[in-house]
Amino acid sequence: AAKGDGRGVHRFYAEAMLEGARSRKRMEEDLRVAVAQGQLRLVYQPIVSTRDAMVVGYEALLRWDHPVQGNMPPSQFIPIAEDCGLIEQIGEWVMRTACTEAAGWPQAARVAVNVSSIQFAKPHLPALVAQALAQSGLAPSRLELEITESVFLNQDQESHRQFAALKSLGIRLALDDFGTGYSSLGYLRHAPFDKIKIDQSFVRGAIGTDSRNAAIIRAIVTMADTLGMETTAEGVEIQDEIELIRNLGCSHIQGFVYGKPMEAADVAQSMSEHGGRAEPVGLKSHRRPR
Ligand code: C2E
Ligand code: MG
Ligand code: MG
Numbered sequence: 300a301a302k303g304d305g306r307g308v309h310r311f312y313a314e315a316m317l318e319g320a321r322s323r324k325r326m327e328e329d330l331r332v333a334v335a336q337g338q339l340r341l342v343y344q345p346i347v348s349t350r351d352a353m354v355v356g357y358e359a360l361l362r363w364d365h366p367v368q369g370n371m372p373p374s375q376f377i378p379i380a381e382d383c384g385l386i387e388q389i390g391e392w393v394m395r396t397a398c399t400e401a402a403g404w405p406q407a408a409r410v411a412v413n414v415s416s417i418q419f420a421k422p423h424l425p426a427l428v429a430q431a432l433a434q435s436g437l438a439p440s441r442l443e444l445e446i447t448e449s450v451f452l453n454q455d456q457e458s459h460r461q462f463a464a465l466k467s468l469g470i471r472l473a474l475d476d477f478g479t480g481y482s483s484l485g486y487l488r489h490a491p492f493d494k495i496k497i498d499q500s501f502v503r504g505a506i507g508t509d510s511r512n513a514a515i516i517r518a519i520v521t522m523a524d525t526l527g528m529e530t531t532a533e534g535v536e537i538q539d540e541i542e543l544i545r546n547l548g549c550s551h552i553q554g555f556v557y558g559k560p561m562e563a564a565d566v567a568q569s570m571s572e573h574g575g576r577a578e579p580v581g582l583k584s585h586r587r588p589r
């Protein structure tokens with residue numbers, strides 16, 4: 300009977316894996332159609348200076364309105380796009396669209412574009428960026444590429460060349476989700492980042508009784524300052540955290556407290572309404588038990 304059970308369990312997993320592979324395959328096909336039929340769009344989330352509460356730029360974030368399943372989060376479809384090779388085409392569309400939309404804004408705010416480590420490894424990335432800048436007319440200093448630590452997994456001569464080629468375009472580079480990935484800090488010596496984005500997992504709950512997150516943020520900021528890099532605290536949701544993050548020395552804040560990602564059409568509107576000043580909209584403070 301034990302043997303029979305084992306087979307049953309085995310068959311269960313085999314079917315589950317097959318089902319997983321099928322839905323993945325289906326998603327892959329849907330994604331190809333999405334790219335071809337223009338189901339992708341970008342939304343923009345403000346990045347705010349802690350010094351004067353001015354919006355310095357916006358991060359472009361990809362959205363996919365799946366015709367049947369509705370809004371599909373990038374955390375679900377980006378990994379599939381990376382596996383099946385579609386990320387190159389999608390990344391190119393994102394780069395061109397973000398540059399074109401930002402070039403049309405009434406104020407010269409920056410635009411931050413996420414770049415997959417697979418795109419980063421392609422030798423023609425600098426040429427693609429140069430072309431997107433030229434065709435849109437966006438000043439290079441207004442474009443920031445966000446790259447995660449996973450680009451350092453195969454650190455070699457090529458990646459150094461790639462960083463140099465991108466920097467020579469006059470654009471900015473940001474290290475995204477810092478603190479969650481690769482454990483060695485040695486790469487920071489050679490990579491020409493203008494900014495470190497401190498991952499949400501350290502920012503959330505930085506307030507309150509647990510001071511360990513605050514200590515980690517402070518250490519990252521100290522290191523970044525010394526290396527001449529700015530710091531953005533990601534995922535700030537609570538108004539009380541703004542002051543705390545500023546006191547920890549972060550130069551920028553991004554999070555629901557200053558707004559969720561907004562439709563492209565609303566960015567220009569928001570700029571002219573507030574004159575570039577950010578208004579906190581999130582929860583005032585954490586609810587505490589009485
Ligand atoms: P990311 O680059 O770290 O982007 C920040 C994510 O945090 C976004 O999620 C944003 O909506 C979310 N966020 C911002 N503030 C808050 C907050 O206060 N609270 C909470 N709970 N979340 C907040 P989103 O848009 O779902 O994107 C997830 C990830 O997908 C991104 O993380 C990025 O890694 C990837 N991604 C998004 N767009 C692109 C793209 O165009 N290309 C590539 N390669 N990856 C992308
Ligand atoms: Mg990002
Ligand atoms: Mg991030």
Ligand code: MG
Pocket residue numbers: 476
């Ligand atoms: Mg993230």
